[in-house]
Amino acid sequence: MTVAAIELRDVSRHYRGKGSWFLKAEPVRAVDGVDIALNEGETLGIVGESGSGKSTLGRIAAGIEAPSSGHVSFRGAPYAPIGSALWRRQRRNVQVVFQNPSQALDPRLSIAAQIRQPMTAHGIEAGDDTVAEMLARVGLAGLGNRFPHQLSGGQLQRAVIARALALSPDVIVCDEAVSALDVSVQAQILNLLQDLQAEFGVAYLFISHDLGVVRHVSHRIAVMRHGRIVETGPAAVVFAQPQDHYTRSLIAALPAASPAARRARDGRQSASLSKVR
Numbered sequence: 001m002t003v004a005a006i007e008l009r010d011v012s013r014h015y016r017g018k019g020s021w022f023l024k025a026e027p028v029r030a031v032d033g034v035d036i037a038l039n040e041g042e043t044l045g046i047v048g049e050s051g052s053g054k055s056t057l058g059r060i061a062a063g064i065e066a067p068s069s070g071h072v073s074f075r076g077a078p079y080a081p082i083g084s085a086l087w088r089r090q091r092r093n094v095q096v097v098f099q100n101p102s103q104a105l106d107p108r109l110s111i112a113a114q115i116r117q118p119m120t121a122h123g124i125e126a127g128d129d130t131v132a133e134m135l136a137r138v139g140l141a142g143l144g145n146r147f148p149h150q151l152s153g154g155q156l157q158r159a160v161i162a163r164a165l166a167l168s169p170d171v172i173v174c175d176e177a178v179s180a181l182d183v184s185v186q187a188q189i190l191n192l193l194q195d196l197q198a199e200f201g202v203a204y205l206f207i208s209h210d211l212g213v214v215r216h217v218s219h220r221i222a223v224m225r226h227g228r229i230v231e232t233g234p235a236a237v238v239f240a241q242p243q244d245h246y247t248r249s250l251i252a253a254l255p256a257a258s259p260a261a262r263r264a265r266d267g268r269q270s271a272s273l274s275k276v277r
C-alpha cells in the first residue's frame with residue numbers, strides 16, 4: 001500500500017466568530033470535515049473563491065497550524081506537537097512558499113545567506129558550491145551576493161523556492177505562489193516548479209484562486225467551498241465533466257485559458273521547438 005505524503009482525515013478548523021453584546025458569535029468554519037491525500041511527487045491543486053478556506057487548509061497540511069479536530073499525517077505519522085524537536089524535523093520535509101516573496105525574505109541578508117541559514121539550522125552542509133548550485137538551478141546564477149531589494153519580484157520568488165528546495169523537502173505547499181507576479185513571470189515560475197518536480201520528485205499542494213493556473217500545473221484538483229471539498233478528481237476529468245454545480249460555475253467563468261497558464265504552455269512549446277532546431 002502506498003503511503004500518502006500528507007493525508008488529512010475529517011479535518012476541521014473553526015475560529016471564534018465576531019459577536020456583539022446582544023448576539024452570540026457563530027464560529028467561522030474555515031475548514032469543515034476535509035478528507036484529502038497528497039501523493040508523493042504529485043501536484044494537488046486546491047481551488048476556490050476567497051474565504052473558502054484554502055490557506056487555512058494549507059497551513060494545516062504544512063503542520064504550522066493545528067486543526068480543531070481530525071487527523072493530519074505526514075508519510076503516515078501524525079505531526080508532532082507544534083514547536084517540538086520532532087515537529088521541526090518533520091517541518092524540514094514540508095516547506096511553504098507564500099504569495100509575497102519580499103515578506104518571506106530578510107531584507108538585511110544576502111540571498112546566498114538566506115539559502116544557507118535554514119540548511120545550517122538543519123545540519124545540512126551548506127558550502128559556497130552547494131548554495132551556488134541551488135541558485136543556478138532556479139535561474140539565479142551569480143546573484144547570491146545581492147540583497148532582496150536588488151531583485152525583481154520573480155527573482156525573489158525564485159530565491160524563496162531555492163531556499164525551500166535546499167532542505168530537500170518531500171512537499172512544498174504553494175499558497176498563491178504566483179498571484180503577486182506579472183503574467184509572464186507567473187508563467188516562468190510555473191514552468192520552474194514543474195521542472196523541479198520532474199527533477200527532484202517534490203509534491204506540491206498548489207493553492208490558488210486562479211483555476212486556469214491550477215489546471216495547468218495540477219495532476220488532481222480539489223474544489224473548496226465554505227470550508228468543504230465539493231469536488232475532487234484528476235484535473236482533466238474535473239474540467240471535462242465537472243460534477244458539482246459550483247465547479248461548473250467556476251469553469252464557466254474562466255476565460256478560454258488564463259493568461260499565465262497560456263504563457264506557461266506557449267513558453268514550453270517554443271522551448272521544445274528551439275530544442276528541435
Ligand SMILES: Nc1ncnc2c1ncn2[C@@H]1O[C@H](COP(=O)(O)OP(=O)(O)OP(=O)(O)O)[C@@H](O)[C@H]1O
Pocket residue numbers: 015016028029030048049050051052053054055056057209
Ligand atoms: N486566524 C483567523 N481567525 C479568524 N478567522 C479566520 C482566521 N483565519 C482565517 N479565518 C477565516 O476563515 C475563513 C477562511 O479563510 P482562508 O484565508 O483560509 O480562506 P482562503 O480561501 O485562503 O481565502 P483567500 O483566498 O482570500 O486568502 C475566512 O472566513 C476567514 O475570514
